[in-house]
Amino acid sequence: MSLIVQKYGGSSVGTPDRILNVARRILQAQRTGNQVVAVVSAMSGVTDNLIKLAGQVAPQPTEREMDVLLATGEQTTIALTAMAINGLGGRAVSLTGAQAGIVTDGVHTKAKIANITPRRIHTFLDARSIVIVAGFQGESLEGQITTLGRGGSDLTAIALAAAIKADLCQIFTDVDGVYTCDPRIVRNARKIPEISYDEMLEMASLGSKVMQARSVEFAKKFRVIFEVRSSFNDQPGTLVKEETAGMEKVVIRGVSVDRKQAKVTISHVPDKPGIASRIFSEIAAINVNVDMIVQNVSASGTTDISFTTLADELPKIEKHLGPIVEEIGAKGFSAQGGIAKLSVVGIGMRSHSGVAAKMFELLGKADINIQMISTSEIKISVIVDEARVDEGANIVHAGFGLNV
């Protein structure tokens, strides 16, 4: 008998009918001989409605109270899901985050899980019950209701799986796995059967928004094997786990595209120690998130520093960067949208040389100009014209043998 943690997101439990489907799926998992703990999110739309309601009574709602309010969303779903299972002849109990023993720090709206005391979960499992746990929420040591912030339900599932030493954690969502590329961009994209935590992390941060990075990091830290799969069909999904020897045989696991990027170049920056730190702490102070940073070798006592950010940030940059540039004694800056980031990810590139060269060659042959380059151990990212990024993704996807 295996112990399984399942997690169902907001769209999977978005209507009473869908909750009934989820209930059947959970029962099925139990009837095939498993103990099941299911983590559920708020029904889709509910959290947004609660936030709207809050805005109608207070311009800036207290974060402590926001947590009390938002926690009702998942509490509603756990009750409905447990009822549905009981109504179908099964046996289920619901537990709020606090009841499930999920203890967090006291940072409201973005609490971190401090530890989990799954005593009550085990008691109910031992009594042959299915346990439905509210995702996204916990309780601080002081007994306050807390929420874990965006992607919190995934985190609840992974952390619970670690705490109760589950054999498997299944993340049910509205996509049926992680693909070699977004199928809307590359028609020949394939579902990836197995992926390492590190690759998943790079895929996630690069725009394959299946899961928040911190959930994957948590899973990596506690070696929780999890599967990303669809709650709307019975296809196997993508298994995320520690890397195995076999994984390295595949050079590139996937191709990732981030659109709506912008590139900012500060020109003739005095080439002296501490200057980059000053620039980017000033930029952090105006709340602009910087992604890639590129600085070339200095030629004549000054250098150009470029960085990328979301195109949405351009107005803020145009408003605030002038004084910063002046203060550090640079000549000026240019900011430009209309670009995109194309990345290839794979732990295999560690043992295969020439991956970057091959990527550049593929793009060069198609006459797609590379404006910036940034690399890490297991990914290579380039900035290209947004109008040509889809074409580039298809070429790279095919060139690295990822097509079906």
Place this chain on the structure above:
Amino acid sequence: MSLIVQKYGGSSVGTPDRILNVARRILQAQRTGNQVVAVVSAMSGVTDNLIKLAGQVAPQPTEREMDVLLATGEQTTIALTAMAINGLGGRAVSLTGAQAGIVTDGVHTKAKIANITPRRIHTFLDARSIVIVAGFQGESLEGQITTLGRGGSDLTAIALAAAIKADLCQIFTDVDGVYTCDPRIVRNARKIPEISYDEMLEMASLGSKVMQARSVEFAKKFRVIFEVRSSFNDQPGTLVKEETAGMEKVVIRGVSVDRKQAKVTISHVPDKPGIASRIFSEIAAINVNVDMIVQNVSASGTTDISFTTLADELPKIEKHLGPIVEEIGAKGFSAQGGIAKLSVVGIGMRSHSGVAAKMFELLGKADINIQMISTSEIKISVIVDEARVDEGANIVHAGFGLNV
């Protein structure tokens, strides 16, 4: 400085605007020099929606899960109310029933309060915070979420007032007090400034549905003085308290009308010990709530037994009473709707004789026929034709000097 418990019902917090009004009212109470604990209900309509949602996932939802589900209603209101107060420049925190230390037995959907540990409430009050507590809910000793059933928020307020030794408990509702009669029936009805617990109990059970009897009983037991008043204006309401010497001077405190009653008579019942018990336990078994019971002196070895019930119960009675009648050896039964109960209530009648006689005389003069009579120490009820009960109420109200 006084310590006040306020309670706001579902219609008082029915919209964001109304929640803001309630927030202002609570702040006002604090700013005039009081410590304030406010108990709030679910926004009107929310509980019904949750029950509907439950019905869509399970034909007979588990009661444990129903409690988890319904408890979200009040949790939403406490968060919004606390936010609203904070947004208006005040300082408030919300507490769920469990967080407020309200411990109940484990009977889901109709739990009884076992005890209250208001440690956390005192901590927040001491820190000059207003405390907003979720009505209607608690936590069992086993840590399960429970709800108190209908009228539960009033009970929460009264019980909290007792536990924290509040100076006053104010029940804000959509009526502005207890009246000598329903003003829709008797135009000259007056608001009663003070009423004893016992009178309030009789008024409540007789149809002045301001509060559930068990809340009043709880207040009586723990000597909690409470005021019933409107959340939509600033008029003083009705103070409910232990009876004082002065109260007895008023013979009749109020007149109460219950419409839609039905009268059932079982004829020629064998007059032997245990027969009434058998009849009414059989009737209880078919889930019919009996109100008045009248049995006349036996004449010839048999007797007639009559009782009243709600007219809604008539189909059930017509379906099931036949076999019962047969089984006990009675001759038959007749059931009839279209009647109403008219009652006068007042602790003063204990020390004033002739109240019943005067009531009968008033009705007799108006040619209103009395079909049944039932009396207790502080009330007299008669059954009359439903078509004439309003007229009777006006006559009795005027006759006992209650008119404005």
